[in-house]
Amino acid sequence: MxxxxxxxxxxxxxxxxxxxxxxxxxxxxxxxxxxxxxxxxxxxxxxxxxxxxxxxxxxxxxxxxxxxxxxxxxxxxxxxxxxxxxxRPELSGWIHIGLPDDYAPRFLPQVLARFSRSHPRVQVKVTCESSVDLLKKLKQGEIDLALTAITDLDQTGALLLRQEPTFWAHSPRHLTHELRPLPLALFPGTCSWRRWATAALDHARIDYRIAYTSSSLVGLQAAVKAGLAITILSQSALPQGLRQLPATAGFPDLPQTSLVLQKSSQGNQELIEALSAHFVDTFDCCQDELSLV
Known part of the structure; x- marks a missing residue:
């Protein structure tokens, strides 16, 4: 019974x-x-x-x-x-969201699965680019919603979802971090992480060179996994095969990464608010899981 x-x-x-x-x-x-x-x-x-x-x-x-x-x-x-x-009334139409490709595998599946169950008639377009480029597209009305990694929490309309450590990442199979000048694999010059990495190394007086540059996380991962460079990543973006350099390696500390959600003032506001709520709910419900590296 x-x-x-x-x-x-x-x-x-x-x-x-x-x-x-x-x-x-x-x-x-x-x-x-x-x-x-x-x-x-x-x-x-x-x-x-x-x-x-x-x-x-x-x-x-x-x-x-x-x-x-x-x-x-x-x-x-x-x-x-x-x-x-x-x-709730059934929603339909298109919504265009953007987030960096280093966060998409970690967060997007859960958000889209929840949103699809709630709003099966809504079609979603996803763009993966750097946070800087996404913010430009958001301002121009080309995307409706953006999950970005920023340093300035005072940005108007930025809803903080999560703050997490940023650290030096390397291949545990190689001793690349001992090379001088230190070879780096970094995103293009507009990336906050690139600025953080070079500023921290300059302050610590560690000689370095930009060995690899890519706007794609996959491109950076390939160089780091091959032992050709090291990079910096936030906790959620650390892929399998890479590890955080231990404090004993002597590398300088890095600022925290803030993951925020920002909305366009244009577009279908009902859809934007609905998808925003699913981002917030996903982060609220999964904090323990998202804290695992």
């Missing part, structure tokens, strides 16, 4: 788990303390497991409670997503 868990029981359970208190949870779900106690009793009877340890002033989760909490968040998130999808 199948056991159905009412979502209101899961909401109450999570409220207790997050607040560590029946009284605070009662305020959050707008019920009396006795009512939520009855709900937890019913939930434990349904699952035939003890979910909470009630102490004098605090309430903690049992091992089974921890398992349920992880599933409950996902269940409620899906519940809210399907309600939102079915209640």
């Amino acid at each position: 199948l056991t159905n868990i009412p979502t209101e029981l899961l909401r109450t359970f999570l409220a207790i788990a997050e607040n560590g208190s029946f009284s605070q949870a009662a305020e959050q779900v707008n019920r009396t303390q006795s009512a939520i106690s009855m709900q937890i009793k019913k939930l434990e009877e349904l699952l035939e497991k003890k979910l909470l340890n009630r102490q004098h002033k605090t309430t903690t989760l049992t091992a089974d409670g921890q398992v349920l909490a992880n599933y409950a968040r996902r269940i409620l998130q899906l519940n809210e997503e399907v309600v939102s999808i079915l209640r």
Whole structure:
């Protein structure tokens, strides 16, 4: 016989788990303390497991409670997503988004999958270029939405999604970082990372040369993987086969990379807002996964 868990029981359970208190949870779900106690009793009877340890002033989760909490968040998130999808007006048309190709493999599949489920009639065009070029296209109205890596968080309309480390990347199979002058593989001159790399090396008085330049991450990766140069990348852009140089290598620190979302004032604003929301939701829901190198 199948056991159905009412979502209101899961909401109450999570409220207790997050607040560590029946009284605070009662305020959050707008019920009396006795009512939520009855709900937890019913939930434990349904699952035939003890979910909470009630102490004098605090309430903690049992091992089974921890398992349920992880599933409950996902269940409620899906519940809210399907309600939102079915209640919103169906959108259609084209939207043009842009992001650097070094971030596309990491972030785009999840965003597009979520957006496609919500808005199956919307067609999406994707452009992968440098952040500098994308911002120009955004200003000219050639793209509707851009995920870019920037250094200036004061830019008007920039919505911060994530900040992450930037570091020196190399092939662990080679000792390229010991060569002098140091061979570098970098994006073209308009790239912030290129400016950061050369400025940091100049300040550290490390002799270098620009050995390889490419507007494509694949081109830079090929040179670095072959042991012909090193480069700098942010955490999310680090591909398989490359590693972060350890601090013992003596290379200077680099600024953090800020990933931001910027919207065009032109184009279909309903589509822009809808896709923007999916970018934000994807980053909010996947921070732990996105933090893995």
